Amino acid sequence: MKPAAFAYCAPRTLEEAISLLDEHGYDAKLLAGGQSLVPLMNLRLARPTVLVDINRVDGLAFVESGDEVVRIGAMTRHHTVATSSEIRGASPLLSHAAGHIGYRAIRHRGTLGGSLAHADPASELPCVAVTQSATVRVTGSAGERTIRADELFLAEMTTTLAPDEIVTSVAIPRIRPDEGWGFREFVRKVGDFAVVMAAALLRVADGRVASARLGLGGAEGTPRRVTEAEQALVGSVLGAETIEKAARVAAEAVEPTSDIHGSADYRRRLVHAMTRRALQDALGRLEAGHG
Template identity: 45%
Template sequence: MPVKLPHVEYEVPATVAEAVDLLAEHQDEASVLAGGQSLIPLMALRLARPAVLIDINGLGEMSGVSVSDGRVSIGAMTREYVAEESETVADAVPLLAAALPLIGHEAIRSRGTIGGSLAHADPAAELPAVALALDAELVVRSRAGDRVVPAAQWFEGYLATSRRPDEILVEVRFPAAGPGTGAAFQEVARRHGDFAIVGLAASLTLADGAISDARLAFAGLGDVPVRAADAEALLVGEEPSAELFEEAARRATDGIDPPADLNGSPEYRKKVAATLVRRGLRAAADSARHNSARHNSARHNSARHNSAHAHERP
């Protein structure tokens, strides 16, 4: 049962540099408090016992969305609702745009942050799967300077990342989607807004009718998000078809060994995962075709069509 939060020291750095100094001083005795939508419950449940909270909510320099050199950079303290409402995100990172509305509920997204979700690294959450699928880069800062960590090397275990105790996650960089890219985030949950029993981030890019880039990553299948590289390799160079997506679903789920818990057996999760691959690829391909047509007709607007998100029961 949750109880009141335990006593904790509370620091409010005025700059990122001050936050870095505080982390250097307190190391793993400290937790960085961003949106607090996971950390506060963990403290209430005594699953986290930081001696010091370093509250970064006032650090405006860590918030915002910008584009340069084909990359979309999102400050770690950017709130999820801000990213959800961002035209830049909708246009250039359609997979992220598809996933954001599925995170928790509206009141959670009011406070929750992009960096917080990735630093918390819940394997059933949406953003870790998105970051892994898109080969996002996570920028961490310490007194030694900045270090850029590819998403593939970020997630190390259940709620565990390769962030060192003296490092703070300051920014996440996503590659901007090329023309003809469509994306979908599919998930099955007991109730809307719950963590996914299985979730799938899917992105396809079409060029002249064939798949030129395919990205698939699962949430909820283990201690970390899981990339389906074999299925991606199968898809590239082929034209979208039901048979192709069926085979991709088989390849994506052949080698997986999902956990059992109250929400589902390994067999159930595997079956759901295969279903989500078929659905996700179909939705991403539809969205990619739509975006190709839109690109070709040079009508470049209305980012809403850039992504499709779905939240379905099996």
């Protein structure tokens, strides 16, 4: 189908974009990469009357390396997130996950900020942002604020952003050289939306797990860390047995959604498998790094 008619605005500044959103409220929709919004408009599931295209707003696409975090502009395209050496150096987990988004032609256009604001539970970047405790900077007519990634996602496709707020950048903590990471997702075909994904980040000191982060996406309405499984890992000696135990704990901890792509029970099994594989990858990277 073709989209319903709308008025098109292409502001040059953030202030202009915010004032358009403020003026039109829920009738307006922000257009970033459009790789999720335009299909919804073509299917007439979304019918905004005003489209505010922020592709011509300066200063929203950048990569800024700091000691603690890498700050990435909201309009940075997935392809850049997947291939930039600066981003890969700071968070290979984020880069790797970005490479799993859709297809190349989609990654050329889709954006980091758009993916977070869209809040599709099966998206890769929200899962990694939550796993790494990223912070999201947003600007609206009330001013600027910073939101923790886990406080951004409220429910499926729903965030805590106000209608006039725009995501401007995301700060991703650097992964330290003594940390090992893993990311696994289950898809029916390369480029499909993931049914379930798991992201793991582990640090080992004196032979034992000193810290553990395990994030899941696609299993429930929002991505989240599974603290039960993280606690099962911390203090233990990392090996096949502890990994299996953590995967089991994760599978028991989730309350999976059920839809055409998979039943709740099927998703629970996928949580087990993806968690195990992501942790194995993290262990493998730790061993390679220290070997």
